[in-house]
Amino acid sequence: MSVDRLTVIGIGLIGGSFARAVRRGGAVGEIVGCSIDGDELRSALDLGVIDRAEADAAAAARGADVVMIATPVGAMPAVFRAIADVLGEQAIVSDAGSVKGSVVAAARAHLGRHFPRFVAGHPIAGTERSGVAASLPDLYVDQRVILTPEPETHADAIAAVRALWEAAGARVEEMPASEHDAILAHTSHLPHMVAYALVNCLGGAEPASELLRFAAGGFRDLTRIASSHPVMWRDIALANRDELLRALRGYRASLGEIVAAIEKGDAAALEEMFARARALRERLGNTGQAHAQSDIERP
Amino acid sequence: MSVDRLTVIGIGLIGGSFARAVRRGGAVGEIVGCSIDGDELRSALDLGVIDRAEADAAAAARGADVVMIATPVGAMPAVFRAIADVLGEQAIVSDAGSVKGSVVAAARAHLGRHFPRFVAGHPIAGTERSGVAASLPDLYVDQRVILTPEPETHADAIAAVRALWEAAGARVEEMPASEHDAILAHTSHLPHMVAYALVNCLGGAEPASELLRFAAGGFRDLTRIASSHPVMWRDIALANRDELLRALRGYRASLGEIVAAIEKGDAAALEEMFARARALRERLGNTGQAHAQSDIERP
Numbered sequence: 001m002s003v004d005r006l007t008v009i010g011i012g013l014i015g016g017s018f019a020r021a022v023r024r025g026g027a028v029g030e031i032v033g034c035s036i037d038g039d040e041l042r043s044a045l046d047l048g049v050i051d052r053a054e055a056d057a058a059a060a061a062r063g064a065d066v067v068m069i070a071t072p073v074g075a076m077p078a079v080f081r082a083i084a085d086v087l088g089e090q091a092i093v094s095d096a097g098s099v100k101g102s103v104v105a106a107a108r109a110h111l112g113r114h115f116p117r118f119v120a121g122h123p124i125a126g127t128e129r130s131g132v133a134a135s136l137p138d139l140y141v142d143q144r145v146i147l148t149p150e151p152e153t154h155a156d157a158i159a160a161v162r163a164l165w166e167a168a169g170a171r172v173e174e175m176p177a178s179e180h181d182a183i184l185a186h187t188s189h190l191p192h193m194v195a196y197a198l199v200n201c202l203g204g205a206e207p208a209s210e211l212l213r214f215a216a217g218g219f220r221d222l223t224r225i226a227s228s229h230p231v232m233w234r235d236i237a238l239a240n241r242d243e244l245l246r247a248l249r250g251y252r253a254s255l256g257e258i259v260a261a262i263e264k265g266d267a268a269a270l271e272e273m274f275a276r277a278r279a280l281r282e283r284l285g286n287t288g289q290a291h292a293q294s295d296i297e298r299p
Numbered sequence: 300m301s302v303d304r305l306t307v308i309g310i311g312l313i314g315g316s317f318a319r320a321v322r323r324g325g326a327v328g329e330i331v332g333c334s335i336d337g338d339e340l341r342s343a344l345d346l347g348v349i350d351r352a353e354a355d356a357a358a359a360a361r362g363a364d365v366v367m368i369a370t371p372v373g374a375m376p377a378v379f380r381a382i383a384d385v386l387g388e389q390a391i392v393s394d395a396g397s398v399k400g401s402v403v404a405a406a407r408a409h410l411g412r413h414f415p416r417f418v419a420g421h422p423i424a425g426t427e428r429s430g431v432a433a434s435l436p437d438l439y440v441d442q443r444v445i446l447t448p449e450p451e452t453h454a455d456a457i458a459a460v461r462a463l464w465e466a467a468g469a470r471v472e473e474m475p476a477s478e479h480d481a482i483l484a485h486t487s488h489l490p491h492m493v494a495y496a497l498v499n500c501l502g503g504a505e506p507a508s509e510l511l512r513f514a515a516g517g518f519r520d521l522t523r524i525a526s527s528h529p530v531m532w533r534d535i536a537l538a539n540r541d542e543l544l545r546a547l548r549g550y551r552a553s554l555g556e557i558v559a560a561i562e563k564g565d566a567a568a569l570e571e572m573f574a575r576a577r578a579l580r581e582r583l584g585n586t587g588q589a590h591a592q593s594d595i596e597r598p
Binding site for chain 2: 074124144183184186187188190191193194195196197198199200201202203204205210211212214215219220221222223224225226227228229230231233234237238241244245247248250251252253254255257258259261262263265267270271273274275276277278280281282283284
């Protein structure tokens, strides 16, 4: 399948990087961009990330072979509604949202007969920055992209979306949306909540300025993701509410065990818990290296 | 003051790096090392980190101009007891423990008339690795060292310990032990508890192996400090118990607010909390750069 026209709705860090990457990969012809933020849209055009700018989602999607939606997940239902009636018969729709169950449900509700040509996806890559000016053509190189097709999703649509991500340099795999959401709740969404809480705790303690002065490398490393986009993360937290609350329950229980052992002065329990964490952590590897920024912050 | 003989008790990452750094800085003559771990002690000798090895703390401290104690803080009371009777009149004792209040109290209790020549200190540097083989002569370059002298501490002893750390390349400052412990509880000890809990939560969830496979950059970054030494952190958690429990209370309250907002579906509250964290986090700077490993993991 040839993608003569790609439309990217939500042309920020993620959408902008996708546009740059597939263009560099020679996978598309014209790229149309759409954003509710006029400044971002103009930047995308000025930077050459897109060939044409449309403020209106329906106008942007009309005539597209592929529509990639890279807005915050909370905005996706409205985008599906806006574009459903203008999509061509063969048009493929995909997204880059960090939660899949709620996005698939919204697509099913609003895309109607087009739903079998919707391929839900999630690139596990990003930085803590936002906006098209921060977009990078190699953001997805060697990064994982998870597609979560439904039983009725057309195989050729899946293949086309896969081919685009592979042209962007990504490693693509498929799994059910529910599995994606349970995994990401633990490996990404929970850590973001932890980092936000840690920074707000420091900010609420006295004297915050003195604390901040001593918040050197370790703390900075642990909390860098707290610089991530508040609206994006508000949407993720609500869209993956049930799985995230489950992960938070497990985390609070783990933390509660540590607190209880400190309160009781239980040295053996603390040592056991810390040693268990260390052993698990070492299975992840890379404890002694810095990591590429590109896979630090998102999803 | 000339340091003809430096004794380092606890010759692992921190003590070994101190020995290497002050030797390179030309600040000392002979370096005597002591460790309860015979393999570590032999390694230190083989690597040339120390000139002479002693398994017994009293034997190691006898005749030393300066004794630096770099064991886990839980072992320090026993070290103070072991060396108190053999210290020369002018000998200076210091330490590199991550908690200062409890170490100062132990020194006061056990060093007797030598206590005014004890200078409590804490280098805010390290890696998540342990052991003398991981020690580095430049571990402390441009890193902060906090000294927490008491009112009766001799000025010449403070000056001598400061000079050694400066020879190691560090930036030295002084503050009360209580202030140090309150600050570090928030900026270092709390984040370690958070990282340990996060890894153990992941390890307890199902299927852990699948979760670990997806625990890419962001999670790895957030939890690297969970590879830190379990015994060292057990000791820190107990030695700074009150301040750490206070920091944990504040943190759990911050996290509780996020959980409550997710449960209620309160989008405005979530966005406000995430935006507040982002603004605070950005005051720390360096959100877009990787950090030197050397200041990530400890104190």
